[in-house]
Amino acid sequence: QKEVEQNSGPLSVPEGAIASLNCTYSDRGSQSFFWYRQYSGKSPELIMSIYSNGDKEDGRFTAQLNKASQYVSLLIRDSQPSDSATYLCAVIVNNDMRFGAGTRLTVKP
C-alpha cells in the first residue's frame, strides 16, 4: 500500500461546480496534512494545511480530515477555469513529508 494515495484523475467539472479531491494515507500516526496546487510546468504551492479532525475553510477551499478513516479531502466551491491544475496531497510520515501522485483537475468553462 502506498503511503499517500490519490485518484490520478483526470477529474473534470463544469465552471461553478464543486470539485471534490480525495486522499488516503497509511500511517495512523500522521498528524499533519497538506494540500498543494501545481500548475503544469510550475512548482507546488501550498493551499491549505489541516491538523485536526473536521473541516477547515479558507475562501472557496475546504479541507476535511478524518483520522479514524485515514482520509483527507479538499473541496473547491464555485470552481473556476483557473483552478485547473494538479492537486497534491501531502502527509507527514516519520517526520518526512510524503506526497501523493496528485489528481489532475480540469474546470471547463
Add this chain to the structure above:
Amino acid sequence: EAGVAQSPRYKIIEKRQSVAFWCNPISGHATLYWYQQILGQGPKLLIQFQNNGVVDDSQLPKDRFSAERLKGVDSTLKIQPAKLEDSAVYLCASSRLAGGMADTQYFGPGTRLTVL
C-alpha cells in the same frame, strides 16, 4: 520578499556525466529541502538541511547524489554519474522554522534535468 531561487532552470546531459544544481532559499529560512519529482509523480524528499546540518538524507542515493549547504544559506545538489532514471525536476524548498516539516514549505521553480 524574494522567493526561493534555483539555477539552472533546464539541463540536458548524457548518462554518466555530472551535473550540479544550486538553490538560494528565502532569506532567514532555517530549513532547506531538495525534492525529486519524476513526471506524473509527487515530489520525493531527497535531503533536508536544518541550518547547515543534515536532518534527513534517508532517501538520497548516496552512491551518486551529494548535497551540501555551506554557511546555512545556499545549497548545491550534485549527481555523479547521472543515469537515465535521474531525469526529473529537482525542486528546492525552504521553511522558516527549524525542526519541523509541518512548517509551510515554499518551493522554488525547479530545475528540469534530462539525461540522454
